[in-house]
Amino acid sequence: MRNLLIFVLGSVALIALPYGLSFSQQEILVFLVINVLLVTSYRLMTLTGEWSLGHVVIMGVGAYASALYTKELGIYVPVSMILGAVTAALLAVLLSFPLFRMKGFYFLIGSFAAGEIIRLIWKRFREPFGGVRGISGIDPMPDFSIGIYQFDFFEPVSYYYFAGFIVIASLWVLWRIEKSPVGLTFHAVHWQDKLAQASGVNLRAYRTLAFAIASGFAGLAGALQAHYVGTVNPNSFDIEVMVFVLTWAIVGGTATFYGPILGCIVLTVLNEIVLREMGLEQARPLIYGAIMILSILFLPDGLESLVQKVTRRKSAPKPEEKAAT
Amino acid sequence: MSDFLEVRNLTMRFGGLTAVDSLSFKVEHGSIHGLIGPNGAGKTTTFNMISGFYTPTEGQILLRGEDISGLKMHEVARRGVVRTFQHSTLFAELTVLENALVGTHMPFRPNIFAAIIGWDKEDRRGAEARAREALEFFGLLHLSDERAGDLSHGHQRALGMAVAYASHPDVILLDEPFTGMNPEETKHMMGLMRRLKEDGITILLVEHDMQAIMGLCDTITCMSFGKFLAEGGPTEIRNHPAVIEAYLGGARHVA
Numbered sequence: 001m002r003n004l005l006i007f008v009l010g011s012v013a014l015i016a017l018p019y020g021l022s023f024s025q026q027e028i029l030v031f032l033v034i035n036v037l038l039v040t041s042y043r044l045m046t047l048t049g050e051w052s053l054g055h056v057v058i059m060g061v062g063a064y065a066s067a068l069y070t071k072e073l074g075i076y077v078p079v080s081m082i083l084g085a086v087t088a089a090l091l092a093v094l095l096s097f098p099l100f101r102m103k104g105f106y107f108l109i110g111s112f113a114a115g116e117i118i119r120l121i122w123k124r125f126r127e128p129f130g131g132v133r134g135i136s137g138i139d140p141m142p143d144f145s146i147g148i149y150q151f152d153f154f155e156p157v158s159y160y161y162f163a164g165f166i167v168i169a170s171l172w173v174l175w176r177i178e179k180s181p182v183g184l185t186f187h188a189v190h191w192q193d194k195l196a197q198a199s200g201v202n203l204r205a206y207r208t209l210a211f212a213i214a215s216g217f218a219g220l221a222g223a224l225q226a227h228y229v230g231t232v233n234p235n236s237f238d239i240e241v242m243v244f245v246l247t248w249a250i251v252g253g254t255a256t257f258y259g260p261i262l263g264c265i266v267l268t269v270l271n272e273i274v275l276r277e278m279g280l281e282q283a284r285p286l287i288y289g290a291i292m293i294l295s296i297l298f299l300p301d302g303l304e305s306l307v308q309k310v311t312r313r314k315s316a317p318k319p320e321e322k323a324a325t
Numbered sequence: 326m327s328d329f330l331e332v333r334n335l336t337m338r339f340g341g342l343t344a345v346d347s348l349s350f351k352v353e354h355g356s357i358h359g360l361i362g363p364n365g366a367g368k369t370t371t372f373n374m375i376s377g378f379y380t381p382t383e384g385q386i387l388l389r390g391e392d393i394s395g396l397k398m399h400e401v402a403r404r405g406v407v408r409t410f411q412h413s414t415l416f417a418e419l420t421v422l423e424n425a426l427v428g429t430h431m432p433f434r435p436n437i438f439a440a441i442i443g444w445d446k447e448d449r450r451g452a453e454a455r456a457r458e459a460l461e462f463f464g465l466l467h468l469s470d471e472r473a474g475d476l477s478h479g480h481q482r483a484l485g486m487a488v489a490y491a492s493h494p495d496v497i498l499l500d501e502p503f504t505g506m507n508p509e510e511t512k513h514m515m516g517l518m519r520r521l522k523e524d525g526i527t528i529l530l531v532e533h534d535m536q537a538i539m540g541l542c543d544t545i546t547c548m549s550f551g552k553f554l555a556e557g558g559p560t561e562i563r564n565h566p567a568v569i570e571a572y573l574g575g576a577r578h579v580a
Contacts, residue, residue, distance in 0.1 A: 173441055180440030181426070181433070181449065184419075188427040191416040198376065198410070199492055200402040200431035209437070 041217035049190035054115030060237030062219020063226035088219025134233025253302020329354035335384035359542035377401035405495030417474030425456035428491030459491035
């Protein structure tokens with residue numbers, strides 16, 4: 001009953017949210033929703049203990065793929081978005097062969113190198129990737145109506161609803177995966193790969209599975225972005241964006257499902273609302289760097305640890321009751 | 326009795342060092358088999374080869390006549406040979422129950438699509454029942470919500486065995502299971518191992534605690550400097566001149 005109430009209130013709040021915002025803030029909201037999916041998919045990858053620096057490029061693979069499918073092959077936009085996600089996941093499976101010969105720090109560097117290679121391929125080949133300028137004039141999502149609401153995708157509000165629906169569905173899938181025995185196996189692979197293997201877990205298969213799922217959802221986020229912005233170019237998926245993703249994940253904390261989402265939302269609001277008002281948005285990398293250092297020093301478990309403190313205080317009497325009985 | 330697990334001419338070289346040199350022995354089905362020897366005799370290396378952690382330089386490991394040497398650890402585990410580790414190798418950040426659930430990975434193989442849709446309820450229930458059964462067997466059920474890293478040393482060792490037991494193994498390889506246990510705990514653990522044997526599980530163990538080895542094992546293989554030294558029942562090994570010499574460093578000659 002209480003959960004239902006939270007669900008209804010949450011939905012109403014999410015639906016009503018854009019009406020309190022200006023046009024440019026509505027646009028930011030669309031990107032925020034897409035970035036939430038990006039950073040949550042990144043967390044699934046980190047469950048197996050591997051941190052990648054190629055995640056944003058994989059997102060770009062989804063964006064490029066979806067854009068090219070609609071442009072060159074004339075595929076219907078929603079279908080091409082899904083195909084873009086599938087392409088990103090398949091590429092991740094291919095990349096896993098060289099990359100999963102490495103672990104830890106070496107994997108981090110390897111994934112960065114792999115990402116840069118993909119970006120250089122986009123830059124080098126005008127056909128079909130459009131070189132440095134990338135691809136422009138990507139078909140927007142076609143308008144449609146669901147009876148009570150007319151989707152007009154020149155309006156950011158419409159795209160926010162559309163992307164929000166897809167992102168929430170994706171988050172639900174990611175959450176189900178994490179809470180399932182598969183998710184437990186991801187944790188097992190992270191904490192003690194030898195013991196997991198001795199229990200019959202195929203390490204390679206599970207690491208590849210996590211990488212492929214994370215990449216698939218990152219690709220979907222990329223496709224959502226490509227059909228909203230209308231252009232993709234190599235520089236919109238460079239290492240700077242990757243550093244933002246890392247900052248969201250680290251500042252939010254990666255121990256819980258909501259940690260990275262929290263980090264993404266808080267930092268985006270801080271950046272777009274507060275800094276833009278002060279005219280400091282050019283200093284974003286500088287300020288993000290400072291926030292990252294401060295959070296590592298003073299909040300090593302991320303923003304999620306603050307939430308846990310509050311909720312634990314509420315439920316604190318429970319264990320005492322248990323001990324008393 | 327047919328040959329259940331057989332090690333044939335097993336050799337492991339690390340560069341110029343021969344850690345295990347042409348070792349051969351047989352483990353009978355349903356027995357408790359001890360592997361002993363002074364420090365550095367190559368017991369753990371042998372273990373690592375049987376469980377697939379190392380690939381032997383030469384020789385074979387035969388399980389029911391099938392050559393399993395050089396297979397990966399999870400492939401060996403899927404054939405029913407499950408190992409525990411020397412130190413308290415556990416998923417320290419996970420709860421005790423979750424640790425045991427990882428152990429049920431083989432009998433209840435997770436399926437990602439079923440997990441998303443929610444069609445794996447029965448598997449999840451089965452896995453949890455099996456995990457609780459394994460915890461109860463090792464007397465850990467009351468601790469199932471604790472973090473594994475917070476357990477006492479004795480409980481951690483028991484949990485390591487519970488994780489292995491949860492996977493319905495045919496053979497359990499125990500690497501020094503009694504290390505760091507007090508005599509009381511050791512005695513209790515020996516009782517549990519006898520019960521495992523009654524369940525039809527074959528046990529191969531490496532151990533330094535001679536009292537436990539002598540009281541528990543049906544057959545003991547003794548090795549020294551990577552080589553086979555002697556094999557036999559507990560009394561036979563205790564009185565074997567070569568074994569005494571290996572352990573006491575040739576005291577006979579001095580005396």
